[in-house]
Amino acid sequence: MRIDHTHKRWAIVTAILFLVSLAVYVPYSLESAHGPSGGSAIGIAFGVVGYGLMIFATLLSLRKRFTTWRIGRAQTWMRGHLWLGLLSYPIILFHAGFSLGGSLTTILMILLSLVIASGIFGAVLQHYLPNLITERVAMETIYDQIDRVRAQLVEEADRLRLAFSPTLEGLLAPAMSNERRIAALTLKLVNSQTRSHLTEVYSDQIRPYLSARSARGSNLRSERESKLLFEQMRTVSPEMLHEIFNDLENICQEKRDLDRQSKYHRWLHSWLLGHVPLAAAVMVLGLIHAVVALRY
Template sequence: MMILFCGLLGVRKRVPTWRLGNASSWMRAHIWLGLMSVPMILFHGGFAMGGTLTQVLMWLLFIVVASGVHGLAVQQFFPRLLTNQVETETIYEQIPHVIEQLADEALQVIESVCGPLAPPSEPVAPPSPEDAAAASRPPARPKAKPAAPKEGSGPLREFYEKRIRDFLAAPRLSTEDLAVPARSKALFAHLRKLIPPELQDAAGRLEEICTERYALETQVRLHHWLHGWLFVHAPLSAALILLTVVHALMSFKY
């Protein structure tokens, strides 16, 4: 019964209109009953593992309780860590869109001082007849004249093409120099020595964009740690409840 009651927490979360106590009370009961179930079941089985089904049940119980304790510790620690390391938290589902916006803004900043940039090199497929015909037609209206590169913008452009563009385009950051805060700060400090004063603001904004991108990556990692344990705890809890019912039915039958 204790295990079945612990399993009702998932039902309680999906039916918030239930007026059977508040969510925090259910969570406290879930935690304490889950912890108490270990010694209770050990005494119930006489500290013997029994047959195959009993052994499976015992191991499932140990793993479920251990993952729950891990999740409880993570839930207590990581929210504070997230607040300390991420100044402005972004809704998790919107993070990919925000990353795209940062990449677009960085491109606008660099093109405003360095002129238009060629897109990253990709394999070029032969044009189709429709594309060739469209290219041969005159444009409907003349394009705006691109901004001319400012004097001394070469190092800034090279830094963007070699480091920033790939850094902002990467779906996940790993060992890039800009993904290490101290290394990133040193690289931008060196860049500022190579460009004239009128380009310092552009370099500063690019550094801010890279810092925001790193903060988003930090938030993604912490989010995975904060919720990843549920992918172990929830399905194994369901399996534990199911096998507990089977065990009870077999006990009544035999």
């Protein structure tokens, strides 16, 4: 979620709540004979409030699951998740009196810190990356459709390949225009060395790049390298084929866009793979901690 001026109210409310908590904590901390403790009345109160805020933040995932339930707009829940989830951290610190305690509470505090850190990391990513995708991925498609579009690009490239590496079947394919048939036959008759070179470039570089999901190591991942390669292909081939190379170059560009989109999309959402389980662990361990602490 983009953190912009529309968050002002939430930020102010959170700040006020923090200051109020601080105002309660400071005298409590100074006046306690043995220092602040999670087991004191105020400490327990901080713990309950902090855990309550964490529960609220956790409920966002449930809210997302039941999209149509009229229990508040999803964006309100998201804002609450961000700001109240953030507020839970100092509250829990106040609860713990800034000490780690036993092993369970130490683990809990570390996990909570990680949850908060991963959350902030995710918020930063979600603030900047959507804009980056919009700017850098001109031909964005639906994420789930990327593999399908990739396959279509390969098919289209294979059809174009027929123009410089013709088979009889390819030449007779209805999809092939007359101009391209003529271009292909011209090339076939004129220069077999060029033809084999182009075919080699296609089968060794272009097709593997297009058909691979990530294509690490391919020089076509670089826009500059790609430009050079196609420039070279145009140089060695008759002008009639240049349009085909332009099309192939565009296909590679589209593939780069799709790869970039995939990459950004992963960044945008994969941090949740850490954040969500950690948060779940915090909630479970927090509950155990509460039960253990209150009972014993």
